Structure formats: C-alpha cells, structure tokens
Amino acid sequence: MSTLAAQPSSSTLDDKAPPPRPEADDKSQLETLESSLPDATYAPVDHGFAAWSNLLASCVIGLFVWGFPNSSGALLAAYFEDERYMSQPHATSRLPLIGTLSTGILYCSGIVIYPLIHYDLRLRRPFVWSGIVVSFVSLLGASFTTDVTLLIILQGVLFAIGASLAYCPLISYMSEWWVERIGLANGSIVAGDNSGAVLLPIIMPVLISHFGIQNTTRIYAVSLVICLVPAAYFIKPRLPERRAHTGGLCKPAYHPWMRDQRMWLFILINVLQGLAFFVPLTWLPTFTTALGLSEARAAAPLTLINGTSIVAALTAGWLSDRCNVWMLACVSIALSALATFTLWGLASFSFAGVLVYSVAYGVTAGGWSSMWYAFVRPISEGDTSVSTTLFSLLLFTRGVGNIASTPIATSLQQHKLAVAHTHGAPRLGFDVAGGQYTGMIIYAGACFAGAAAVSALGWILERRRGPERTAADDSQTTIRA
Numbered sequence: 001m002s003t004l005a006a007q008p009s010s011s012t013l014d015d016k017a018p019p020p021r022p023e024a025d026d027k028s029q030l031e032t033l034e035s036s037l038p039d040a041t042y043a044p045v046d047h048g049f050a051a052w053s054n055l056l057a058s059c060v061i062g063l064f065v066w067g068f069p070n071s072s073g074a075l076l077a078a079y080f081e082d083e084r085y086m087s088q089p090h091a092t093s094r095l096p097l098i099g100t101l102s103t104g105i106l107y108c109s110g111i112v113i114y115p116l117i118h119y120d121l122r123l124r125r126p127f128v129w130s131g132i133v134v135s136f137v138s139l140l141g142a143s144f145t146t147d148v149t150l151l152i153i154l155q156g157v158l159f160a161i162g163a164s165l166a167y168c169p170l171i172s173y174m175s176e177w178w179v180e181r182i183g184l185a186n187g188s189i190v191a192g193d194n195s196g197a198v199l200l201p202i203i204m205p206v207l208i209s210h211f212g213i214q215n216t217t218r219i220y221a222v223s224l225v226i227c228l229v230p231a232a233y234f235i236k237p238r239l240p241e242r243r244a245h246t247g248g249l250c251k252p253a254y255h256p257w258m259r260d261q262r263m264w265l266f267i268l269i270n271v272l273q274g275l276a277f278f279v280p281l282t283w284l285p286t287f288t289t290a291l292g293l294s295e296a297r298a299a300a301p302l303t304l305i306n307g308t309s310i311v312a313a314l315t316a317g318w319l320s321d322r323c324n325v326w327m328l329a330c331v332s333i334a335l336s337a338l339a340t341f342t343l344w345g346l347a348s349f350s351f352a353g354v355l356v357y358s359v360a361y362g363v364t365a366g367g368w369s370s371m372w373y374a375f376v377r378p379i380s381e382g383d384t385s386v387s388t389t390l391f392s393l394l395l396f397t398r399g400v401g402n403i404a405s406t407p408i409a410t411s412l413q414q415h416k417l418a419v420a421h422t423h424g425a426p427r428l429g430f431d432v433a434g435g436q437y438t439g440m441i442i443y444a445g446a447c448f449a450g451a452a453a454v455s456a457l458g459w460i461l462e463r464r465r466g467p468e469r470t471a472a473d474d475s476q477t478t479i480r481a
Helices: 025-035 049-070 071-083 097-108 110-119 121-142 148-177 182-233 239-245 261-290 302-320 327-345 352-364 368-380 382-412 429-435 438-464 466-476
Strands: none
Touching: 049 071, 049 097, 049 121, 049 182, 049 368, 071 097, 071 182, 071 327, 097 110, 097 148, 097 382, 097 438, 110 121, 110 148, 110 382, 121 148, 121 182, 148 182, 148 382, 182 368, 239 352, 261 302, 261 352, 261 368, 261 382, 261 429, 261 438, 302 352, 302 368, 327 352, 327 368, 327 438, 368 382, 382 438, 429 438
C-alpha cells in the first residue's frame, strides 16, 4: 500500500543518523512506483482544494457521527418523561444503555475495522457509504418504535456500527493528505467531533419540545443523509487505491512498534487520561444540581467544556506540529490535574466556580486526542497502515477508560468523604452534597497526575534518544507507505 508525499532530499538528513531499518521504504522505489502510474495527476499534500475539501468533509462526518451519542442525554430525558417507554420493565436502567453502547462501540470498533482497511485500502470508500446507509436506516427504524429493546439495538448498537464504518476510514485518508500539518488536520477533525457535542445538545431539546422524540429522530436521520452524502463525495484517496493496494511496497502486519517503549508509555498515558477525562463530563451536571441550581444551569458546564474543547483541539493539533509532543502532553495533563484539584475540588462551591472550572478543563483536557498523530507519526515511520492500526489501538484504550471510569466514579460517589465544612453552605467544592463528590474528584485528579508523571518520563527518555535519532525519525514522516 503506498501513499506518496513530498520526499526529503538526502542533504536534509544528518550524516550521523543511523541507516533506515531494513523494512523502511526506499525513496527510489517510491519514485519508481509513482512513475509506473501513467497519466496520473497527484494532488499535493498539506494544501490544495482536494486536501482541504477532504478535511472539511471529515469534520462534517465527525460532527454527525459523534453528535448523536453526545446528545443522548437530551434523548434520555425525553424518554424518561414519556409513559410509552417508562411503562416497560426495567426501562429506567435499560434506556441509559443507548448512549453508553453508542460511545463504547465507536471507541472500540476501530480494533476490528482498521485491520480490514490494512488488508485492502479499497474497502475504505465502501465502508464510508455503507456506514451512512446503516446509520440512516437505524435511526429511521428507531423513530417508528417505542419498544425499549429495539431502541437499544437500533440506536445503541446498529447506529454505532454504521457510524464507526463511516468514521474510521477518515483517519486513514487524513494520513495520506496531510504530512507536515497532520497535527492540525487531526485537531480539526477532533474539533468537528466536539462541535457536534456543543450544537446538538442545544438543538435536540428544542426539536423534541416542538415535534416529539420520534419526529426529532426522523429529522436527525434525514439531516444526516442530506449532509453526509455530499461530504462523502469529497472523501477520496490521494492515489488510485488499486495501485496502492497491489504495489510492491506493502509491509507485514507486525511492526517494530510492538517493541517500542514510547508507544507503550503513550498507551499507558492514554488509559490514565481516559479514566479521568470522562468523570467531569458525566458528573458535573449532577454536581451543579447539587448546588441547588436549575437543570438549565446544570447543562451550562458541559456546553462550556465542549465549546472550549473545539479551540483546544485546534490549538493542540497546531502545536503538536511544532513542539515536542511529550512536553506538550506533560504540560496539558498536569494543568488538567491542577484544575481538577483546585478549581473543582476547592473553588466549585458556587455556580461561578463551576463555570471557571469548565472553561479551564476544556482548555487543558479537550485537545488530548489532537496530539495522537504527533506520537504515532515517528513510531509508524510514515507507514499509513501502521499509523491507522496504532490510532485504532488508542481509540480502543480510550474507550476502555470511558467504560471503566463510570462504575469507578459511581462507587466512589456512594462514600461521602467531606474534608472540610460539613454543615450549612459548602465552602469548598469537596463539601458539595456533604462530600459526595470528594472521592471522584480526588480520583480524577490522581489519574491526571499519574498520566502527567508518565508523560514526563517519556519526555526524559525522548531527550536521551539524542538529536540524531530524532532527526532520523522525523525524516520518515515524509515517506508514506
């Protein structure tokens, strides 16, 4: 499989850099392969209409794919108020599974889909189109049923499968079209995902109040098709996929990254960050309600987090192209830990304190996924099939953190650990609801602190690798195989 980008001249490589590994692609081989494709016009990487239209289309798909699971709270509230759903056995415990299954499958499905893409790049476009169809059919079917079991199957499982098919190939295409600014491209897609989390939870309640839950689901299904079909047209490979698949530059599925300590350190950071990241997203609305505020105000913290995460994703992606990513990760995660301990644990005894924490949390933690490609790029040595495999592993481990964090935080919430004032109005965030949230705040902050410590270790190890090895790794990012 070959995706060709601008090649570095030999003069740009350090004379002291170690020779490329035996399995690394040779520049002359790539040039030979490109010249063997007669009458082909190769669109440029990092700029041009094709690259930017592909990126914009990816953002639109990400908005709809992640927007629906992120607005599951509004749907859940509507289900809870409708007797047609609540009259069914165990509806209270079964309906929340819709959102949990959707996000869990979206995070974990890449571990299955990316190996298929690795096997044959020609599957990517059929995956995108079939994913749009499956997502539409699942939502349309869900809009015509009131059976809770069918809703779980259609909205929680089938929609997530279709969304995964539509979303996962975008990462592979991105690594073809973007090289020098791939961090910015990754951050843009993450910002598109976060845009859905900002817009749809605001729009969905309005639609539900005017048209009802079933008609709102139909409106979303039709809007998804209207927006994603044109977007999918611009999701295209840079090279003919038949040639890219049959070229002689394919690498085996096993790769030296499996023995690279940097990757395993990053996976550990990703798991720790995931174990903490979803706790404020899940519990800040109930925390705000515990302060005696209205449900309308309780939704404000999530809106602020998701809104500031858009800016954070773009900024972190841009910085990851220019800064040492281990340093960037260490600083951002350490600031997330500091904000959690101080702004949530100490200052969030009022609505203003919660809002300040929401902004700080979105800015410091919201750009984490935008840094992934900066970690993956030197380890994958520019091999797009390997980079997508590593990306799927990161999504999977983040999904593990998402799933595991909820029962951990729930169990901690059941043990009140008031640390200061326990009577009257709370004077610390730790005091809210008699210390009900103290354990989970400490847990989230500790996970962030642990991830920051591992990031610092990775930063130290990276500096010890020396400038020669770093230069050799960076040069590989311009060779796309």
